[in-house]
Amino acid sequence: MAMNASTDKIRDHFERWYSALRRYHGIPAKGTLAGALVVLNRLKTKCELNIEAHTAKGKSQIVGASGAAVRKILVEFNETRPLLVEGGRTNRGLRGDIASLLAALKKAELCKELPQNRVRAIEQMQAFLVKQIQDIHARSRIEIDFDPSSTSQQFVKTVLSAAHELGKHGPVSEYLVGAKLQLRFPMHTIENKISSAADQPRGRSGDFQIGDTVFHVTVAPGPLVYEKCRTNISNGLRVYLLVPEVTAVGAKQNADQIAEGKIAVISIEAFVSQNIDELGQFDSKLEKHEIARLLFLYNQRVDQVEHDKSLLIKIPAVLDNS
Incomplete structure (x- = not known):
């Protein structure tokens, strides 16, 4: 993050703050990056470094840290890919992270800078954060091999196996099923949600629903999913429980x-x-x-809602030209 000599202190305190952030899979929480972008933007016009000035009425959310606000800032830096659906509002540690950011900027005496210098320094801090977000988007995709002599079922198994090795088989399974339903039923709207979103808080019957049939996708079928199935049946719905091949027999017995x-x-x-x-x-x-086509739809669905772009699949060259 390049700054002129008069703002070296601001840069130093900001980068110390960033380096101290907790990491998840090697990167800070996306909500923290989003919230920091929004708060920094507000400091351009009103340099208020008290956390209370940036906290919503409930004291747990940061004012204005919405997905739309984050997207607007990203576009200003020529980044059009979404970071995450809810901006920084749902990150539980966001308030503490922003409080420590404001404390760091207070030590750096940001508000004592001339307005034009302050804005310039803030824009460079934002540019630094946008670069980190771009690095998230650039993380390696899941790589798979395609053997034209293998069955389609074996190919799907290969995809899930590659995802399992990376600890991503849960979300990959859900996005694959969504892509398959979209491929098979193009006239229906197949809901696309971030894979970690829970069913019940959003009033949903399962991961997907077409007509009166609900689909549950899980790589580890446990009591909760069976209870959801029971509730679905009580509500007059037909139920599909989709599980990995290795657990299908046991899941059928439990069902x-x-x-x-x-x-x-x-x-x-x-x-x-x-x-x-x-x-x-x-x-x-x-x-x-x-x-x-399936892999194209899969990547499209992941890219639309998912902030972890490492869930994208690198389409083998032999398929990329199909």
Whole structure:
């Protein structure tokens, strides 16, 4: 972060603050980056370094740290990709992180700078944060191999295996199922939500719903998902429980204990691949094209809502031209 000599102290205190932030998978919380961008923006016009001046009425949220506000700032720095859906409002540690930022800037005597110098210093701090956000977007994608002699189901299994090695098989499974439903039912609106969002707080019956059928996607079926299935059935819905192939037999046994014959338990691998074969008319060249479409939709859905861009899949070159 390059600054002129008169603002070296500001740079030093700011970078110390940034270096001290807690890391998650090697990066600070996205909510903290978003909230800092918004608060810094406000300091351009009113240099108030008391945390209370930036705290919402409930004392736990930062004023103005919405997704729309963050996007507006990012666009000013020529960054059009979304950071996260809710800006910085839902990050529990955000208030403390912003309080420490303001304390650092107070020590740096930011407010004693001439207005034009203060704005310049703030813009350079924001540029630094935007660069960190761009680095998040640039994180390595999931790499997979494509063997044209393998079945579509084996290909999906390969994708999930690669994701499992990176500890990302949960969200990858959900986005894959969403992409498959969008591919198969283009006339329906298939909801796209960040994979970590819970069902119940948003009044949702499951991960996806088409007509009167609800779909639950989980890599570790436990009591909670079975209870959701029971509730779905009580509400007159039909239920699909999609799980990894290795857990399908056990999940089916558990589902039958909850509501025998009323919960369709299918492996994620089989569910996703079935329509690839059908849409490809069981022709290897056409199936290859459908796999490419599936991965394109998957990446599109991830990029629309997910702040962890390392969930994106690097499409093999042999498919990229399909």
